Amino acid sequence: MRNSGAILLAWMVAAAAIAPGSPAAAQDADARSAPYDAVSSAVCLLSYSSEITNPANGSVSKRETRALGLVVAPDGLVMTHGHMKLEDSEPFNIRVTVGWDEDEQEYDGVLLSKPDDVNVCFVRIKHEEPLDLPCIAFARGVELALGEPVVVIGVMGQSLDYRPILFQRAVGAILESPRTTYCIDDRVPFGAVGGPVLDGQRRVVGVVGFDLSPKEGGDLYIHHGHPLIFQADLFAKYIDTPPGEEETPEDREDAWLGVFTQPLTDDFAEYWNLPKRGGVIVSALVPDSPAEAAGLQRGDIIVGFNDTPVRAKQDREVLGFTKMVRDAGVGTEAVLKLLRNGEPVELRITLEGRPKSARDAGEYEDTMFGLTVREITTDLRIMLNLSADVQGVIVRRVKSGSWADLAGFRTGVIILNFGGHPTTTLDEFRQAVEQVADERPSEVTVFCRIGARTGFFRIQPRWQDAGEDEPAP
Amino acid sequence: MKRSIWLLGLCAVCLTGCVTFGGTQRAVIRAKNRVAPGLVHIRPVKEVFSGGKREEVLVVGSGFIISHDGYVVTNEHVAGEARIVRCVLYNKEEVEAEVVGTDRFTDVAVLKLVTDRTNLPAVKLGTSKDLEAGQTVLALGSPHGLARSVSLGIVSVTDRYLGSHGDMVSPYNNWIQTDAAINQGNSGGPLVNLKGEVVGVNARRLGGADNVGFAIPIDIAREVVEQIIEHGRVQRSWLGLTLQEMTRKTDDPTRHGVVIGDVDPLSPAQDAGLKPGDVMLSVNGIPTDARFVEDLPAVEKSIADLPIGEPATVRIARADEELDIEVITREKSDLKGDEIEFAEWGFTASELTPAVVRTAQLPSKMGVLVSGTQVGGPAANAQLDTGDIILKIDNLDVADLAAFKRMYDERVESKQRLVLLDVKRGALARFILLKQDGEIQQADVTGDTLEDGGDHEE
Incomplete structure (x- = not known):
């Protein structure tokens, strides 16, 4: 079906330039369409589910998304727009569809680490056999001129089988700060976001982008609705060395201190009468963390990590310290140089692995009552402001029409006791559900925490007789 | 022939209709004229x-x-x-x-x-206890500012339970639901029966619905009015319990009482050893039965009506036994704390209420709640945020709003360049450094989004 896609493209381009009908014109059209055909064959469709966490209540909702992807390396590296991975959303169940109709091939994909200096994401296609997919070759080092016409390739909607489509646009503005940014003169549909941009010489010079990466200034541009061109030079290094894949052991564990920090700005230094050399203020400690065990205190100022000075004066400079800790190695002993009440102090800390985050939290789906619950991880505990004495499992999903749904359960409720059985862990919850199922009571009282308060729900199961499940003769 | 029968029928309908309508109309006008x-x-x-x-x-x-x-x-x-x-x-x-x-x-x-007159026309207060769904009622007031408006409808339900939504609470009453049009501006106006007696105080409506309005039953309002006239406010007892209807635990109609769903920390109920899951059967011998949610306000009110600061006997069912527990009531604090603007620092703060203390998991009532910050002001520039709780200022504990105001006044007076606030934000803490030398800037649409300003976790 890629052929049909090419025919469609050919027709569209030809229609724009030449009257159909003459053989010479058709040949000309073929010649003109060739570069677009080559590029469009590298356009693919990304489908993925996202979990969006509401930071206010920790509730999680799901969304199915389709987006344009570009095969940028023949071994199965796909690039797409940075919207795929946002701070509060986590994509999973990623599929990559390459080609159309009989050539259509669907692969599983894995999201690689998101670069922090350009707002794109990379997906690695998982396939046992080595792949040799058609891919895009970007022209690097191309400078565009104001008013220069460009062609954008996007995909159409579901009812049109996500076939490629061309848009003719122009460079509408060139901004020089925070870096050279090309703005497209007119809006493009969502299906073109992340799509290849070709210049007048039909070189693929970049992709359609929207907001910049946080490091470059964040979502400043999207508010104005102007699409941008991310020129190839911004992301070429990631095609050469895909982000996250450069690290040696794939499952290297991040080291963790367990502190929340702020930069030591000159004003803080002045207030505390400290040298204005920067540092990292410990603003909060995670309970039961290595930092707490080592005796780190709120208000301590970290000025050195092992032999490296820590000199953060701005928020973004704190990230350097974060990386230092992360890469120091789990189980290693680190020396923290501190200022405590203005006096130098040295602390030795054994770094531990970062505790499991909500993203990796264990989950249990109970099909009988219709509750899917997950364990309360350290980050969730902090996000929901739960004290250590709140021990339970948190409801992640309630199956519509289930017994739990009828009882009024909703996402975010924390189950502390199920039918008289404490549920401090996923295992205990599973056992409680199984036990209740064996006992088959007419009512199940569930003790929960809802927001800052506790309360009860009553589930009224409709147990079926043992024989009822059997098909009728 | 057929045609004449049809006409006759029409006349009959019209006649009956007119008679009924005429009667209602007279009654409505009479009632309106009384109120x-x-x-x-x-x-x-x-x-x-x-x-x-x-x-x-x-x-x-x-x-x-x-x-x-x-x-x-x-x-x-x-x-x-x-x-x-x-x-x-x-x-x-x-x-x-x-x-x-x-x-x-x-x-x-x-x-x-504010008048010396003693001959003002007063309405007659009726009772809400005899109301029936289907009964004709009038709503009078100023919908959208249009004074002296009358609308007509019926009582849709006499005991509608409405749960809490933020500051919109009604723990002590169910509501009269009516389809008499109640719009913005009708708030506070009377709901009137056909005898011309006030049976409710119109107060709420369901947004996005057609004529689903709610009035406070006059029997509840009357008691509150009498207390306000006598004492300037309403005093209520507090035990620190969150009550739930019995059907939260069992559908068995023979089970009496009300479920204790939660016990506030540092409350009389906690001091007395009451626990979530206990079933409260009576208070001072008065049964506290609430099988359904609609029964809860009456139980809440019976607790509120207990004498303040005096022992009360709470009978509870726990596991298989019944226990009498003595609880010493305390006065219930107001729903919302006082609020003050700290203009020089560009923010507003309010007193901590027990609800805020509970939600923020604070160990005590020490501190103040930031209720808003002014864009471009010193507080916002220092990344103080709505919802933050200020616990210390220049390392000194903030006891309450009045203490914070004094500390603020001293610092504004002294013009010290930097002021350090210790702030609790959710489960985290943060240092905020206010600069007193900065002028309030104009709101900058983009400037604030560039700075990260978040907490960094290592």
């Missing part, structure tokens, strides 16, 4: 804290005169925090009023018209 002279169009200038600033805004509501010397009943959400209240009487005469007292838990307020 209307006591109707008041209320225009309070309220103190509103928004965007880190204190502002005064003019709002419009309704009310009704209940005594010949000029006591007026309206809603708390109309007259609460009002500095000046201008009232327009039914004869279009304008009279100023003072706020006598308000009660956030029932949304009732009492005003006193």
Whole structure:
């Protein structure tokens, strides 16, 4: 079906330039369409589910998304727009569809680490056999001129089988700060976001982008609705060395201190009468963390990590310290140089692995009552402001029409006791559900925490007789 | 022939219809005429804290005169925090009023018209206990500011339970639901039966629905009004319990009592050893049965009506035994704390209430709650945020709002360049450094989004 896609493209381009009908014109059209055909064959469709966490209540909702992807390396590296991975959303169940109709091939994909200096994401296609997919070759080092016409390739909607489509646009503005940014003169549909941009010489010079990466200034541009061109030079290094894949052991564990920090700005230094050399203020400690065990205190100022000075004066400079800790190695002993009440102090800390985050939290789906619950991880505990004495499992999903749904359960409720059985862990919850199922009571009282308060729900199961499940003769 | 039968039929329908309608119409007009002279169009200038600033805004509501010397009943959400209240009487005469007292838990307020007259037309208060669904009622008031408006409908339900939504609470009453049109501005106006007696105080409506309005039953409002006139406020007892209907635990109709769903920390109930899961059977011998949610307000009220600071005997069922537990009641604190604008620092803060202390998991009532920050102000520039709780200033504990105000005044006076605030934000803590030398900047649409300003976790 890629052929049909090419025919469609050919027709569209030809229609724009030449009257159909003459053989010479058709040949000309073929010649003109060739570069677009080559590029469009590298356009693919990304489908993925996202979990969006509401930071206010920790509730999680799901969304199915389709987006344009570009095969940028023949071994199965796909690039797409940075919207795929946002701070509060986590994509999973990623599929990559390459080609159309009989050539259509669907692969599983894995999201690689998101670069922090350009707002794109990379997906690695998982396939046992080595792949040799058609891919895009970007022209690097191309400078565009104001008013220069460009062609954008996007995909159409579901009812049109996500076939490629061309848009003719122009460079509408060139901004020089925070870096050279090309703005497209007119809006493009969502299906073109992340799509290849070709210049007048039909070189693929970049992709359609929207907001910049946080490091470059964040979502400043999207508010104005102007699409941008991310020129190839911004992301070429990631095609050469895909982000996250450069690290040696794939499952290297991040080291963790367990502190929340702020930069030591000159004003803080002045207030505390400290040298204005920067540092990292410990603003909060995670309970039961290595930092707490080592005796780190709120208000301590970290000025050195092992032999490296820590000199953060701005928020973004704190990230350097974060990386230092992360890469120091789990189980290693680190020396923290501190200022405590203005006096130098040295602390030795054994770094531990970062505790499991909500993203990796264990989950249990109970099909009988219709509750899917997950364990309360350290980050969730902090996000929901739960004290250590709140021990339970948190409801992640309630199956519509289930017994739990009828009882009024909703996402975010924390189950502390199920039918008289404490549920401090996923295992205990599973056992409680199984036990209740064996006992088959007419009512199940569930003790929960809802927001800052506790309360009860009553589930009224409709147990079926043992024989009822059997098909009728 | 057929045609004449049809015509005859039509006449009969018209005749009966007209007779019935005429009777209703007379009754409606009679009822309206009895209440209307006591109707008041209320225009309070309220103190509103928004965007880190204190502002005064003019709002419009309704009310009704209940005594010949000029006591007026309206809603708390109309007259609460009002500095000046201008009232327009039914004869279009304008009279100023003072706020006598308000009660956030029932949304009732009492005003006193500033006048020496003792012959003002007062409405007659009826009773809400005899109301029936289907009964004709009138709503009078100023929908969208249109004074002296009358709308007609019926009582849809007499005991609608409405749960809490933020500051919109009604723990002590169910609601009269009516389809008589109630719009913005009707708040505080009377719901009237065909005898011309006030049976409810119109207060809420369901947004996005057609004519689903709610009135506070007059029997509840009357008690509150009497207390406000006598004491200036309503005093209630507090045990620190969150109660749930029995059907939360069992559908067995033979089981009496009410479920204790939660016990507040540092409350009389906790001190006495009451626990979630206990079933409260009675208080001082008075049964506290609440099988359904609609039964809860009456139980809550029976607790609120206990003498303050005195022992009460709570009978509970725990596991298989019944126990009598003595609890010493305390006075229930207000729903919302006082609020102050700290203009030099560009933010507003309010007192901590037990609810905030509970939600923020604070160990005590020490501190103040940031209720808003002004864009471009020193507080916002230092990344102080709405919802933050200020626990310390320059390393000194902040006991309460009054103490914070004193500390603020001293620092504004001394003009010290930097002020350090210790702030609790959710489960985390943060240092905030306010600069007193910076001028308040104009709001910058993009400037604030560039700075990260978040906490970094290592």
